[in-house]
Amino acid sequence: MKNEYFPKIVVIENIVNEAPDVKTFTLRLKHESGGKLKYKPGQFMMLSLPGYGEAPFTFASRPASNGRFQITVKKLGSLTAALHDLREKDAVGIRGPYGNSFPLDKIENKDLLFVAGGIGMAPLRSLIQQVFKNRKNYGNVEIVYGSRSPRELVYKDEIISWQDNPDTDIHLTVDTPDETWGGACGVVCALFPKVKLDPKTSVVILCGPPVMIKSAIKDILKLGFRDSNIYASLERHMKCGAGKCGHCYIKGKYVCLDGPNFSYLEMKKLEINS
Ligand SMILES: Cc1cc2nc3c(=O)[nH]c(=O)nc-3n(C[C@H](O)[C@H](O)[C@H](O)COP(=O)(O)OP(=O)(O)OC[C@H]3O[C@@H](n4cnc5c(N)ncnc54)[C@H](O)[C@@H]3O)c2cc1C
């Protein structure tokens, strides 16, 4: 019988230093005969390292035909530190994909506003890559992204290259500039007045620290964006990732199963950020 908790082995093909304490790992299934990993933007995996345990990480790249996928990991505790010490050709275990995707059916042909803070750009990148790969299926795209300092902006070159897509605007900000920074300073919400999308019809997708999501949603609502068109990716402590242990349970919902992506209408019912 198939055991859901039995991890698949994946090999690290490439490692990129994105920012201090943040690395992006390109992974592939060790035995491709076991099939390609099928996932959608917004879903996550449970990644395990013997001796260090298991933790959730979001797919940070769009589903690709070559079967490779990426995760971007911020070093925080023992598992993430051990991951940062790994090298190319090392192997880790993964379970999943788990959770729901971003609302892919609700964003087609719509104008899209993406709002990210720090490492919160990782899950959004998977969707943004997919949107730009199928550019004609979407309206105007604006991306508002902020980090603490210029060095902490992840995927910097890729984000700058997104600006080359038609009908696309990228707005970047940092809390604390350095001598290399000629752009905006301050929190992401300070950039909202630059957004030119029609608030009545555009869909907003946010990911970042809870405090950023809370204040960004407040400001977005003030600009006239509809609460039914706002979605956020939430982080909760997780153990099983598969709706079994109850670790991530809030008011009748399992964040690992019913989320991690929720509409603002759902978040209000769960009394998150409302
Ligand atoms: C659905 C989901 C997707 C995630 N995707 C990513 C990702 O793409 N990249 C990434 O770097 N991290 C991601 N995380 C967070 C990641 O799982 C934690 O950073 C990781 O578990 C830390 O493990 P550790 O053993 O290194 O640190 P620990 O020692 O377990 O924790 C270090 C610190 O981080 C806090 N922490 C740990 N896990 C969480 C959590 N889930 N929510 C809030 N605080 C937490 C702990 O309270 C502690 O203060 C995601 C979390 C969830 C729930």
Ligand code: FES
């Ligand atoms: S993490 Fe176990 S039920 Fe969600």
